[in-house]
Amino acid sequence: MTDATMSGTDRPELQKAIEVFVDAGFAGIQMRVHDEQGEWVGSAGVRKLGETAEPPMDGHFWAGSVAKTFTATAVLLLVDEGTLALDAPVADHLPELGLDRRITVRMLLQHTSGLFNYTGEYYEDGTFVPGIPATGKEWVDNRLRGYRPQELVGLALSKPARFEPGAGFSYSNTNYTLAALLIERVTGRTYGEEMQRRILGPLGLRDTVLAGDVTELPEPHAHGYYRYEDDGEWKVVDVSRQNLTMLLAAGGMITTTRDLHTFFSALNGGRLLPAPLLAEMRTPYGPLAYGLGLFVQDLGPECGGTVYHHNGGAPGGYGALMYSTPDGRRTLTAGLTTGDAAVNPAEVFPQALDRLVKEVFAAARATG
Numbered sequence: 001m002t003d004a005t006m007s008g009t010d011r012p013e014l015q016k017a018i019e020v021f022v023d024a025g026f027a028g029i030q031m032r033v034h035d036e037q038g039e040w041v042g043s044a045g046v047r048k049l050g051e052t053a054e055p056p057m058d059g060h061f062w063a064g065s066v067a068k069t070f071t072a073t074a075v076l077l078l079v080d081e082g083t084l085a086l087d088a089p090v091a092d093h094l095p096e097l098g099l100d101r102r103i104t105v106r107m108l109l110q111h112t113s114g115l116f117n118y119t120g121e122y123y124e125d126g127t128f129v130p131g132i133p134a135t136g137k138e139w140v141d142n143r144l145r146g147y148r149p150q151e152l153v154g155l156a157l158s159k160p161a162r163f164e165p166g167a168g169f170s171y172s173n174t175n176y177t178l179a180a181l182l183i184e185r186v187t188g189r190t191y192g193e194e195m196q197r198r199i200l201g202p203l204g205l206r207d208t209v210l211a212g213d214v215t216e217l218p219e220p221h222a223h224g225y226y227r228y229e230d231d232g233e234w235k236v237v238d239v240s241r242q243n244l245t246m247l248l249a250a251g252g253m254i255t256t257t258r259d260l261h262t263f264f265s266a267l268n269g270g271r272l273l274p275a276p277l278l279a280e281m282r283t284p285y286g287p288l289a290y291g292l293g294l295f296v297q298d299l300g301p302e303c304g305g306t307v308y309h310h311n312g313g314a315p316g317g318y319g320a321l322m323y324s325t326p327d328g329r330r331t332l333t334a335g336l337t338t339g340d341a342a343v344n345p346a347e348v349f350p351q352a353l354d355r356l357v358k359e360v361f362a363a364a365r366a367t368g
Contacts, residue, residue, distance in 0.1 A: 006040040017359045018334075019044045024348035027339030028055035028222050031321075032257035033360055034265065035330040041257070048223045049339055055222035060207060060254055061335035062217070062224070062242065063320035064312030067210060067253035068176050072109045072293020073267060074198050075179055076277045079105070083186050086280070090178065093185045097157065102165035105182070108175040109292040110285055116159035117172035118152045119247075119315075123162075131155055132246065134315050137230045143242040143315070146213045149177050149191075152248070169286030173250035180211075180249035191249055199272070203262055209254040214244045217254060224317025224337040236340040239317040251312060260322045260333035268308060269328030282308060282326075304330075304361030311353075319345075323357060332360045 014033060021029045021044070028045030043055045078084040084093075086106040091099040107113040119134040132155065133142040156174040163170070180191040187194050192211030200208055207218070217240055226239045244252035266272050273281065284296035294310045309323040321334040338345050 006038060007042060011037070011040050013359060014040055015042050015044070017356045018042060020352045020355060021045070021336060021349075024345075024352050025339070025341030025343040026345065027225060027337045027341075029334060029336045030055045030057050030059055030061075030222070030257060031332065031334040031356075032057075032261055033330075033332050034261055035360070045337070046222075046339075049225060055335075055337065056220035058220065058256060058258065059335060060218045060221045060256055061320060061337070062314035062318040063253040063255045063260070063335070064247070064251040064314045064318065065173075066255070066260065066310055066312035066320045066322050067247070067249060067251050068312075069267070069293045069310045069322070070195060070199055070210060070253070070263065071176050071179050071183075071249040072281065073272055074183055074195055075105065075109060076273055076281060076292065077198055078183070078186060080274055080277055084182070090182060093182055094178075097153065097181075099157070100161070100165050104165075105179075106292065107165055108179050108182070110169075111171050111175055111290060112166050112169055112285070113172070113175055114161040114163040114165055114168065114170065115172055115174045115178070116156045116162060117170070118156040118174050118177070121159070121162065121170075121172075129159065131159075134246075136228050139315050140226060140228060140237055140239070143239060144215050145246075146243055147245045147248075149181055149245075149248050152177050152246075153181065169288065169290065171288070171290075173247055176250035177248050183249075199263070203266055205255075205259040205262060207254075207256045208259045208263075209244070211248060211252065212244060214254065215241050217241075222335070222337045224314070225339050226316030227338070227340060227342070228316075234342070239314075242314060242316070246315070251314070253312070255320070257333040257335060260320070261331045264308075264322050264324045264333070265328040265331050267328065268324045268326060271328075299358060299361055302362065303358040307357070307361055319349075321353070321356075323360070325361070330361065332357065 030043040033040040041057045047053045089101045103113045118131040120131045195210045281292040289296045313319040319336040323332040
């Protein structure tokens with residue numbers, strides 16, 4: 001921690017807001033806030049079950065779907081160069097896949113392609129059509145398995161589309177793994193190489209991994225746990241080790257709160273994309289107000305106005321938060337871990353998150 005960095009004792013309201021997550025059943029949380037008061041870092045909970053040490057404030061974590069914002073940025077950089085066109089058919093570049101020619105690059109980034117989600121699809125009538133093992137004991141037993149993106153996309157294309165291209169919105173990891181194949185085809189480089197060349201390298205994101213058959217979190221890191229049912233018995237397993245390739249470009253990501261801040265501040269501050277393409281990225285669509293790789297949220301004038309974000313969750317054990325004001329000057333980035341509490345994090349998470357985001361951005365606005 002540098003002299004210019006504040007801790008939980010300096011801004012007790014932020015420390016209290018992250019402790020709500022632990023009180024709700026999470027094992028731990030680490031958070032970094034940048035605003036007019038400077039940089040604040042804090043953590044709460046435990047690094048490992050059965051121990052008392054808190055999560056490291058510079059720890060690595062599996063960040064899940066935060067990767068989608070990185071992938072969308074890379075695609076838009078290719079659009080800026082004229083290598084890709086937002087409203088051109090993806091099939092022009094990947095003809096061997098047999099994609100519906102109405103599916104455009106924009107539809108991949110916007111989740112409007114209608115393509116089946118290869119990690120499993122939930123339908124309005126309550127039915128669930130499974131894809132690759134992504135939940136429960138089946139995921140636990142397969143969590144170190146490596147996948148090829150062509151295998152994942154092939155599974156998705158073997159299932160009926162959810163709707164006609166452009167006729168609806170449905171969040172699907174398939175869209176972004178297809179985007180990775182698109183990046184590789186038009187650049188002649190692997191997804192990982194291209195992300196390193198265009199984003200990670202230029203921004204100095206040395207603690208971020210976006211591709212590769214990686215299963216180990218670098219130290220330091222907090223341990224994440226997954227609670228699942230096996231033959232009528234509830235079990236808890238440490239899932240700190242899992243494989244990135246399951247969610248290539250869609251959620252296969254290791255990072256830190258510092259790297260997420262650096263990236264999202266640069267993106268929203270206009271240092272990665274030209275203004276017209278950043279505006280396209282931040283134009284909300286559909287019921288979730290999703291742009292091209294990020295969400296648009298209006299907190300209301302009392303709580304900070306508009307923020308842009310993309311949160312993420314690994315299949316088990318880990319979650320990530322990434323928020324910014326439109327100018328990139330105020331950011332909230334965090335990594336969370338689940339433990340052995342007999343609660344569904346998805347049920348307690350929204351209320352704790354709402355309180356935290358409003359605390360950070362309302363406070364930032366009040367001092368601006």
